[in-house]
Amino acid sequence: MQIARETLLRSYRAMRTIRMFEERLHVEFATGEIPGFVHLYCGEEASAVGVCANLTDNDTIASTHRGHGHCIAKGVEVAGMMAEIYGRSTGVCRGKGGSMHIADLACGMLGANGIVGGGPPLICGAALSHKTLRDGGVAVAFYGDGASNEGTTLESLNLASVWQLPAVFVVEDNGYGEATAASFACAGTQKARAAGFGMPYIECDGSDYFAVHEAAGEAIAHARAGKGPVMLHVHLQRWYGHFEGDAMTYRAPNEVAEARRDHDCLKLFRERVTQAGLFEDSVLDEVDAAVTDEIEAAVMQAKDDPLPQSADLLADVYVRY
Amino acid sequence: MTPDITPITMPKFGLAMTEGKIAGWLVEPGTQVTAGEELVDIETSKITNTFESPVAGLLRRHVAANGEMLPVGALIGIVADAAVADTDIDAFITRFQADFAAASDQPDGAEAADEPVMMQVGAHSLRVHDRGAGDGTPLVLIHGFGGDLKNWMLNHAALAHGRRVIAFDLPGHGGSSKDVGPGTLAFFADVTAQLLAHLDLSRVHVMGHSLGGGIALTLARTRPALVASLTLIAPAGLGPQINMDFINGFIEADRVRGLQDVLKYLVHDKSLIGRRMADDVLRYKRLDGAEAALRQVAEACFPGGKQGDDLRPVLAGADVPVTLIWGQADEILPVVQADGLPGSVTRHLLPAIGHMPQLESATAVNEVVGAFIGHEVATA
Amino acid sequence: MSKKSFRQAINEALRQEMRRDPTVILMGEDVAGGRGGSAGTQDAWGGVLGVTKGLYEEFGETRVLDTPITEASYIGAAAGAAVTGLRPVAELMFVDFVGCCLDQIMNQAAKFRYMFGGKARTPLVIRAMYGAGFNAAAQHSQALYPLFTHIPGLKVVIPSSPYEAKGLLISAIRDDDPVIFLENKVMYDVEEDVPDEPYAIPFGEANLTREGDDVTIVAFGRMVGMANEAADRLAKKGIGCTVIDPRTTSPLDSETILDCVADTGRLVIVDESSPRCNMATDIAALVAEEAFDSLRAPIRRVVPPHTPVPFATVLETLYMPSVEKIEAAVTATMNHRVTEKV
Known part of the structure; x- marks a missing residue:
């Protein structure tokens, strides 16, 4: 499939933004300046970006506790995200959500989610809205291999099929649910699960942006055409721990190093587009430099931004009470 | 109670039913019925259901007519052996109704007049x-x-x-x-x-x-x-x-x-x-x-x-x-x-x-x- | 205006709001019923107790959605639909089933607005039946409103009569926050005059169903009727009771409760939910904190014991608050004499 040059460049920038955002958080978190805890998406960038490149603001996604990548890919503003993670009143959630609850309904981002398996039922509802309001939208649930075992997820696969919803279920399978391997925790296969609910199944290599883009394009087109839900199984590698500070003693010493060497979506993307003569290295270098500046500025701004006021504590529990 | 006479009463379908209407008898008096045979259609505020005879025997009476609305437990019919005299059935019905009325004791609503x-x-x-x-x-x-x-x-x-x-x-x-x-x-x-x-x-x-x-x-x-x-x-x-x-x-x-x-x-x-x-x-x-x-x-x-x-x-x-x-x-x-x-x-x-x-x-x-x-x- | 049952009042509220606003949809287990069955019937049940009967016929399958028996997915779907442009009314059937979907209510719908910094509106209504009195036993009889009241972000409504049910449900549907609307299953056939037109009763304003000078009784849902009856009996003995129906436990009209306690100096709270951390304890704490000096006798709570709801009629009757128990509590509070410490 031919992908427009500007889509490619935008996708590269999004992936690079996610990578730098997360790597910077890795560093900043260690300084103790960031409250709470964060879950990093490094290594999985092509999944979020490859899927969301097929979506518009009219489409809806729901994310996970590892949500920064999905937010950036769907268009949530980076400075606002950084400020949110720093607990500032300028954050996208005014400092009341933090890393696990970044949301921006205006661009169809239904929220990261602190509850494993929290998103798929919501996506059934978003898909129902698209279907009922006939707005042509599609709703996409991102969830991990761990969440694939949650009852909520399995119920949602069933409900989406029963109601023939314009929904896509993206299993981001990075091989681990927290510290337990999918090979232990997931019985059967994702493919058989999709078949069990009567929905098409597509799988792809999540380090290959082009593979994800194509597979997601097919799945989303199917759902958008009113033919019902699809499961998209994306195979991924997680470069950091479950949360920041996780020593990953459950992974073989060379596992992450090999992933970084052989499955770096940014490296693979660059090789592919430069070899095909689509972009000069210098163009991509310019993107890298711009993103570096953007992240630096976002961090500086976040550190400088005002903290929430005491009145914010009581605000926005209800629309009206 | 007379052992040979079985009262058929308004059944209770589901949790909330308090009364039901006789939507239509499916069996006429004088007919021999088997236990589980469809006896009468009962309409409630939510649904019409068929009530099956709880016993085998001869259906002697329809006590409640089609269209009557009755509370759960009210007498709607009588199953009794052919040998039981009609007078005994009459006496049974009178006694049952008196007991049932005493138990439910619902005052009739006063007539509303002089209202907007x-x-x-x-x-x-x-x-x-x-x-x-x-x-x-x-x-x-x-x-x-x-x-x-x-x-x-x-x-x-x-x-x-x-x-x-x-x-x-x-x-x-x-x-x-x-x-x-x-x-x-x-x-x-x-x-x-x-x-x-x-x-x-x-x-x-x-x-x-x-x-x-x-x-x-x-x-x-x-x-x-x-x-x-x-x-x-x-x-x-x-x-x-x-x-x-x-x-x-x-x-x-x-x-x-x-x-x-x-x-x-x-x-x-x-x-x-x-x-x-x-x-x-x-x-x-x-x-x-x-x-x-x-x-x-x-x-x-x-x-x-x-x-x-x-x-x-x-x-x-x-x-x-x-x-x-x-x-x-x-x-x-x-x-x-x-x-x-x-x-x-x-x-x-x-x-x-x-x-x-x-x-x-x-x-x-x-x-x-x-x-x-x-x-x-x-x-x- | 005509006599309508609690069931009809709720049905009419749903029908009128669905006519008024095309984004109002209904979903739940057998809210229509019969889909896919061998009889080919549609709207076979209209809800397990017939509350939504006829709505499928008028609004069709795009607005009256039967669900599989999977509470987590469809309650979550209702929450997801609510933040993306619809006004879903999801029926949970028995409130006891909240155990299967609490995350979607507690961690998702209730918290969207706050977690997202005020950017979400979640116009969601969850209807459910509650209450004992039907021999429905431990898993189908609970009065779980304290559970929802405990969760910031939710509004909790407990109508006490058909008139209240219609007006409060219309308010719930028009509300932009998630609302838990609890219907006492014993009350569906209770009738009273209910206007034919739509009307909205605001949340957070208590209704006084009786006014008297001696004792304030706060009661919820079905307990309001019992409290009224107790008040009427007590009035004949010369004891005047004010009966407060708060209508909503969240928001709670604490102002009216405190005003009435200031007037009467005595408080009895009638709550059919389990006695620990329930509305009775909540209101007792409120009054102890804010109106201590008004009290002329200890606060009395008429509540069930700390047990699951039993099955057998004799036990269920023992379990439940009753008119007699309310009368006894009021009498006890009237008989209280302050003993001076020496």
Whole structure:
């Protein structure tokens, strides 16, 4: 499939933004300046970006506790995200959500989610809205291999099929649910699960942006055409721990190093587009430099931004009470 | 209990069923049935279900007929061996019914008469309370802004001797439909005339309170033949001034607490405004469309916070008797508006009474009105 | 205005709001019923107790959605639909089933607005039946409103009569926050005059169903009727009771409760939910904190014991608050004499 040059460049920038955002958080978190805890998406960038490149603001996604990548890919503003993670009143959630609850309904981002398996039922509802309001939208649930075992997820696969919803279920399978391997925790296969609910199944290599883009394009087109839900199984590698500070003693010493060497979506993307003569290295270098500046500025701004006021504590529990 | 006789009783389907209707017997008396055989269709408020015979035997009686509504456990049929005498079955039924009635002991609801009814008058659905009978010229009661026919609760029955006395809810008010058209006095006078035509009344005494007084005056101007006399209680139309804090506060209040404070403007003795009165008003005020209707009326009748209609000329030209009643402590329409009227108007200015003399000084008002509208009124 | 049952009042509220606003949809287990069955019937049940009967017929399958028996997915779907442009009314059937979907209510719908910094509106209504009195036993009889009241972000409504049910459900549907609307299953056939027109009763304003000078009784849902009856009986003995129906436990009209306690100096709270951390304890704490000096006798709570709801009629009757128990509590609070410490 031919992908427009500007889509490619935008996708590269999004992936690079996610990578730098997360790597910077890795560093900043260690300084103790960031409250709470964060879950990093490094290594999985092509999944979020490859899927969301097929979506518009009219489409809806729901994310996970590892949500920064999905937010950036769907268009949530980076400075606002950084400020949110720093607990500032300028954050996208005014400092009341933090890393696990970044949301921006205006661009169809239904929220990261602190509850494993929290998103798929919501996506059934978003898909129902698209279907009922006939707005042509599609709703996409991102969830991990761990969440694939949650009852909520399995119920949602069933409900989406029963109601023939314009929904896509993206299993981001990075091989681990927290510290337990999918090979232990997931019985059967994702493919058989999709078949069990009567929905098409597509799988792809999540380090290959082009593979994800194509597979997601097919799945989303199917759902958008009113033919019902699809499961998209994306195979991924997680470069950091479950949360920041996780020593990953459950992974073989060379596992992450090999992933970084052989499955770096940014490296693979660059090789592919430069070899095909689509972009000069210098163009991509310019993107890298711009993103570096953007992240630096976002961090500086976040550190400088005002903290929430005491009145914010009581605000926005209800629309009206 | 007679062992050979099996009562078939109204079954209970599901959690909530308390009564059921015999939708149709499927088996006639004299038929041998088996246990589990379909016996009768039972209709409940949610579903129709077929009741299967709990026993095998000869169905002897339908105790409940098709269409009867009965509580769960009530006797609907009898299964008994052919050898059992009819007299024994009769005795069984009598005993069963007596026991069942004693156990349920539900008093019958009293008959409701003398209640307001809904009437379709042109495009409007009006709540009308028509009381009394006799040869006297009927009296029509027109309430004020935000009021309803209950405003006359201390007057209506008292005046309904020897004549019909008809109170009704204006459009946009009480239980009547909410379309108030332009919301003008002329509109309401027109609806009043339509109601009178609907009731086949060609000439009536008219008593109006506040806005209703303005409507009565407008009716006297536009349809003088209809009006035998005018009784005006703190009527609109005799001066520009009006308490807009009351009007706006009344429109906006959606809770008992706020409304109770607003209603206190209406009376001189503030203790008359209880919570229950505010509750009653809110029941109508919270109906969809009521607030919009009141806004429309306020805009049409009180533009710029002043009364828009000057009806003093009507009084000057009236050739029917007119009585005016006004509370000297009126906080809605000041009593000075009762000044400077033609000498033909009989004035009754009541000291220490607010905007609703018919409520706050009901006995005095009833006496004045009774005497005014005719000697044919018998005192109760 | 005509006599309508609690069931009809709720049905009418749903029908009128669905006519008024095309984004109002209904979903739940057998809210229509019969889909896919061998009889080919549609609207076979209209809800397990017939509350939604006839709505499928009028609004069709795009607005009256039967669901599989999977509470987590469809309650979550209702929450997701609510933040993306619809106004879903999801029926949970028995409130006891909240155990299967609490995350979607507690962690998702209730918290969207706050977590997202005020950017979400979640106009969601969850209807469910509650209450004992039907021999429905431990898993179908609970009065779980304290559970929802405990969760910031939710509004909780407990109508006490058909009139209240219609007006409060219309308010719930028009509300932009998630609302838990709890219907006492014993009350569906209770009738009273209910206007034919739509009307909205605001949340957070208590209704006084009786007014008296001696004792304030606060009661919820079905307990309001019992409290009224007790108040009527007590009035004949010369004891005047004010009965407060708060209508909503969240928001709670604490102002009215405190005002009435200030007037009467005595408080009895009637709550059919389990006695620990329920509305009775909540209101007792409120009054102890804010109106201690008004009290002339200890606060009395008429509540069930700390047990699951039993099955057998004799046990269920023992379990439940009753008119007699309320009368006894009021009498006890009237008989209380302050003993001076020496």
